[in-house]
Amino acid sequence: MIMAAASPLPLMAQTVPASAPSTTAPADEEPILPDDEFNARLPGASSVDDKASNSGTDSKAALPSIDDWLDQQMPAQGNAQGSAPASGTAPATGAELPPATEPPVETELAQPLPALDSVTVPENVADDDSDEKTPEVRYATQLDGFGKTGLEDEFRAASALVDGKGKAETASMVQQRAQADEQLAVRLFHSEGYYDATALASLDQQQDGTLKAILSVTPGKRYxxxxxxxxxxxxxxxxxxxxxxxxxxxxxxxxxxxxxxxxxxxxxxxxxxxxxxxxxxxxxxxxxxxxxxxxxxxxxPGPRGTFRTITTSGEKQAFGADHMAVIARFDKGDLYDSRKVDDLRKALVATGLFASVAVDPVQTGEPGPDGTEYVDLHVDQEAGPARRLAGELGYGTGQGFRAEGSWTHRNLFPPEGALIASVIAGTQEQGVSGTFRRSNAGKRDKTFQAGAGVNHQKYDAYEAFTLGLNASWSRQSTPIFQKRWTYTYGGEILLSNENTTIDESGENKRLTYFIGALPVQVGYDRSNDLLNPTSGFRANLRVSPEASLQGNVSPYVRASFDLAGYYPISDSFVLAARTKIGTINGVARDDVAPSRRIYAGGGGSVRGYGYQELGPKDANNDPIGGRSVNEFAVEGRYRFGNYGVVAFVDAGQVYESQIPQFSDIRYGVGLGGRFYTNFGPFRADIAMPINRQPGESKFALYIGIGQAF
CATH class of the missing domain: 3.10.20.310 (membrane protein fhac)
Incomplete structure (x- = not known):
C-alpha cells in the first residue's frame, strides 16, 4: 500500500541578460597584478595587528583615505606593468596621452527611424506541443462499511472520488479527493445519528498501474x-x-x-x-x-398579538393603506396570523402594480383585547410600471388569422382603476373597444367592468356590424390566485346589423337587431393549474336571459354547461376529456340574430372542421346555426421537457331543435405539438374530419396559446 505525495516543483530557471554584440574579439590581456603577487601583497589580520603594536599605533585607528591608498598603489602597479613612470616622477600630462577621437559614424544608424506601422516584428512561434498530453492517472473507487445504513447512494451523489469518474491529473489529486470524501462520510453519518462514525481513505497501487481509492467507514451505533x-x-x-x-x-x-x-x-x-x-x-x-x-x-414566544392597523411607505406608491385594508382578509382585533399576512402580500403582488413590496409586523407594545398586544403591519412598496402592451395571435381554418392587441394603464384611476384599449385585426374579424375596470372594487377579489366596442365579423354563417355596451361584476381566477368558485353577472346592450339566411332556401336579407341580455356565469375549478392543468376537473354553467327586438320582441334564454377533467397517467402523460351541451329556449331559430345562434366546429370546439362549420346548412352549403349543441373530446398529452405532443379525438353536432338529439355526430382526429412557457403552452394542432362531406376541407390547422381545453 502506498500513500501518494505531491511531487516537488521544478526549479525556476534564470535568464542572464546578453551582452552587447562586438564586431571584433578582444585580445588576450595580461592581468594587472598576477594572483600569486596579489596574495603575497595582501596582509593577514594578525600581521596588521602586529604592525600596529610594534609601531605603537592602534589597529583600530582610522584607515587612510581612498585617494591616499590609490597614490600608494599606483607605483606598484606601474612596476608590475613596466609602463608606468618611476616612483617620484611627475604624472603624465594630457599632452602625452593619445589624442581623443570621435567614434566613426555608422551611416545606417544615422538614418531617421521608420514609422511604427511600417515596422515588421518577427513572429516567434513556439513549438506545437498540442499532441503532448499530460499523463492521466486512472483509479477505481471502493466503498466499504456502508452496509445497510442506506447512505451509500446519498454519499455517491456528493463524493469527489465518484464525481471524478476514475480520472485525475496526478496521484496527489486522487489523494485530495479521498481526504475530502473522508470528511464527507463523517459529516453524512453524523447527520443521520451515527455520532461514533469514523472514515479512513487509502490508495492501493494495482498491478496494471492504476490506483484503487478505498474508503472504509465504521458507522458505529445510531443514537x-x-x-x-x-x-x-x-x-x-x-x-x-x-x-x-x-x-x-x-x-x-x-x-x-x-x-x-x-x-x-x-x-x-x-x-x-x-x-x-x-x-x-x-x-x-x-x-x-x-x-x-x-x-x-x-x-x-414573545407577546401574543392581534391585528390593528396597516401603514405604508415608499418613494413611489401604487395606492395607500386604506385600499390595502380592503384587500386584507382580517379586521382590527383579529388574532395575528402569519398566513393572513402572507395572503396580503400575495394579493398585493397579484395586482401587478408593484416593482417591489414587503409586508412586516411591527411590535407596538400597546395592549389589545383578551390580554394580547396590538401588532401593526407595515408595507414597504415601490410602484412598478402601470402601462402594459399585450398581444395575441392565432389561426384557425374557417376563422383565418386573428390578432388582438391591447394597451392598458392599470392604475389610471387609483386605486386599481384601469383603462384598456383593444384592437382586433383579422382576416374575418375587426374591432375596437374601450374598457374601464376596477379591481378589488369595495371588496377583495370583486371586479367591476364597463366597456363599449364596435365590431365587424364576416364568416360563412353571417356578416355582422355590431355596436355594444356592457357592464359586469365578477370574481375571476388569476395565475397567482386560482379560485375554486368564480362568477360573473351583468348586462349588455347590442345593436347589430346582420346579413342573415332566412331559411334553408339560401335567401339572404340584411336585418338590424336590438338585443338586451343579462348573462350570469358560475364556475367551479378543482384543477391544479389555470393555464396547463394536469389533474382535477372544471365545471362552468352560463345562463343568459335575452330579448331580441326586430319587429317584434322575442325573449329567450341561452344556456350552456361545460365539464372538463384531467387525469395524470404518469408524470409525463395526462389524459384529458371535455363535454359540452348548449341550448336556446323560447324562440324559433330564425327569430334569433345569426350572431347569437349556436355553432360548432373549430379550435375551441370540434377540431377537424372549419370555424362554425357543423350543423344545418343552407342551399349554398353555408352554416345557418341552430338552437342546441353537444360536443365531446378526448386528448392524450405527453410532455418531455419544454415540449409536448398530443393526440385527440373530437366529436359534436349542432341541431335546429331546442334539445340536443345526440345523433348524426361528426368526428375529427388529429395530432398537435406544444411548447411550454411560464405563461402557458403555445399550441399547434392539425386535424382531419372523419367521413368528410362535400365542401369540407381535408384537414384543418389551429394555432393559439393555452391548451385546447
Missing part, C-alpha cells in the same frame, strides 16, 4: 432521542410549542428531522398570534453508554 426538554413560558393554547415540535422519544437523531421540527415550531407560533417568536440554539447531550441524546430547545 436516539432520550429526553426532550423545552425551555419556554406557557402558551395559548397550552402545549403549542411541544405539539408543533414533531420529535418524540425513541426517534433517531437525524439532522434534517430536527431542523424540520424546529422550523415547524417557527411556523406554527406566528400562525397562533406569536408574531415575534424566536427559536434559540438547540443542545443535544450524547451519552455513549446508552447510545442516546437529551435534546433541549429554548424558545421565546
Amino acid at each position: 436516539k432521542i432520550n429526553e426532550i426538554v423545552i425551555h419556554a413560558p406557557e402558551t395559548i393554547p397550552p402545549g403549542l410549542i411541544r405539539d408543533s415540535l414533531t420529535l418524540k422519544t425513541g426517534d433517531y437523531i437525524v439532522a434534517t428531522a430536527v431542523e424540520a421540527a424546529e422550523a415547524n415550531v417557527a411556523l406554527k407560533l406566528p400562525e397562533q398570534g406569536y408574531a415575534f417568536a424566536r427559536i434559540g440554539d438547540r443542545d443535544i447531550l450524547l451519552d455513549p453508554a446508552t447510545v442516546t441524546g437529551d435534546y433541549t430547545l429554548p424558545v421565546e
Whole structure:
C-alpha cells in the first residue's frame, strides 16, 4: 500500500541578460597584478595587528583615505606593468596621452527611424506541443462499511472520488479527493445519528498501474432521542410549542428531522398570534453508554398579538393603506396570523402594480383585547410600471388569422382603476373597444367592468356590424390566485346589423337587431393549474336571459354547461376529456340574430372542421346555426421537457331543435405539438374530419396559446 505525495516543483530557471554584440574579439590581456603577487601583497589580520603594536599605533585607528591608498598603489602597479613612470616622477600630462577621437559614424544608424506601422516584428512561434498530453492517472473507487445504513447512494451523489469518474491529473489529486470524501462520510453519518462514525481513505497501487481509492467507514451505533426538554413560558393554547415540535422519544437523531421540527415550531407560533417568536440554539447531550441524546430547545414566544392597523411607505406608491385594508382578509382585533399576512402580500403582488413590496409586523407594545398586544403591519412598496402592451395571435381554418392587441394603464384611476384599449385585426374579424375596470372594487377579489366596442365579423354563417355596451361584476381566477368558485353577472346592450339566411332556401336579407341580455356565469375549478392543468376537473354553467327586438320582441334564454377533467397517467402523460351541451329556449331559430345562434366546429370546439362549420346548412352549403349543441373530446398529452405532443379525438353536432338529439355526430382526429412557457403552452394542432362531406376541407390547422381545453 502506498500513500501518494505531491511531487516537488521544478526549479525556476534564470535568464542572464546578453551582452552587447562586438564586431571584433578582444585580445588576450595580461592581468594587472598576477594572483600569486596579489596574495603575497595582501596582509593577514594578525600581521596588521602586529604592525600596529610594534609601531605603537592602534589597529583600530582610522584607515587612510581612498585617494591616499590609490597614490600608494599606483607605483606598484606601474612596476608590475613596466609602463608606468618611476616612483617620484611627475604624472603624465594630457599632452602625452593619445589624442581623443570621435567614434566613426555608422551611416545606417544615422538614418531617421521608420514609422511604427511600417515596422515588421518577427513572429516567434513556439513549438506545437498540442499532441503532448499530460499523463492521466486512472483509479477505481471502493466503498466499504456502508452496509445497510442506506447512505451509500446519498454519499455517491456528493463524493469527489465518484464525481471524478476514475480520472485525475496526478496521484496527489486522487489523494485530495479521498481526504475530502473522508470528511464527507463523517459529516453524512453524523447527520443521520451515527455520532461514533469514523472514515479512513487509502490508495492501493494495482498491478496494471492504476490506483484503487478505498474508503472504509465504521458507522458505529445510531443514537436516539432520550429526553426532550423545552425551555419556554406557557402558551395559548397550552402545549403549542411541544405539539408543533414533531420529535418524540425513541426517534433517531437525524439532522434534517430536527431542523424540520424546529422550523415547524417557527411556523406554527406566528400562525397562533406569536408574531415575534424566536427559536434559540438547540443542545443535544450524547451519552455513549446508552447510545442516546437529551435534546433541549429554548424558545421565546414573545407577546401574543392581534391585528390593528396597516401603514405604508415608499418613494413611489401604487395606492395607500386604506385600499390595502380592503384587500386584507382580517379586521382590527383579529388574532395575528402569519398566513393572513402572507395572503396580503400575495394579493398585493397579484395586482401587478408593484416593482417591489414587503409586508412586516411591527411590535407596538400597546395592549389589545383578551390580554394580547396590538401588532401593526407595515408595507414597504415601490410602484412598478402601470402601462402594459399585450398581444395575441392565432389561426384557425374557417376563422383565418386573428390578432388582438391591447394597451392598458392599470392604475389610471387609483386605486386599481384601469383603462384598456383593444384592437382586433383579422382576416374575418375587426374591432375596437374601450374598457374601464376596477379591481378589488369595495371588496377583495370583486371586479367591476364597463366597456363599449364596435365590431365587424364576416364568416360563412353571417356578416355582422355590431355596436355594444356592457357592464359586469365578477370574481375571476388569476395565475397567482386560482379560485375554486368564480362568477360573473351583468348586462349588455347590442345593436347589430346582420346579413342573415332566412331559411334553408339560401335567401339572404340584411336585418338590424336590438338585443338586451343579462348573462350570469358560475364556475367551479378543482384543477391544479389555470393555464396547463394536469389533474382535477372544471365545471362552468352560463345562463343568459335575452330579448331580441326586430319587429317584434322575442325573449329567450341561452344556456350552456361545460365539464372538463384531467387525469395524470404518469408524470409525463395526462389524459384529458371535455363535454359540452348548449341550448336556446323560447324562440324559433330564425327569430334569433345569426350572431347569437349556436355553432360548432373549430379550435375551441370540434377540431377537424372549419370555424362554425357543423350543423344545418343552407342551399349554398353555408352554416345557418341552430338552437342546441353537444360536443365531446378526448386528448392524450405527453410532455418531455419544454415540449409536448398530443393526440385527440373530437366529436359534436349542432341541431335546429331546442334539445340536443345526440345523433348524426361528426368526428375529427388529429395530432398537435406544444411548447411550454411560464405563461402557458403555445399550441399547434392539425386535424382531419372523419367521413368528410362535400365542401369540407381535408384537414384543418389551429394555432393559439393555452391548451385546447
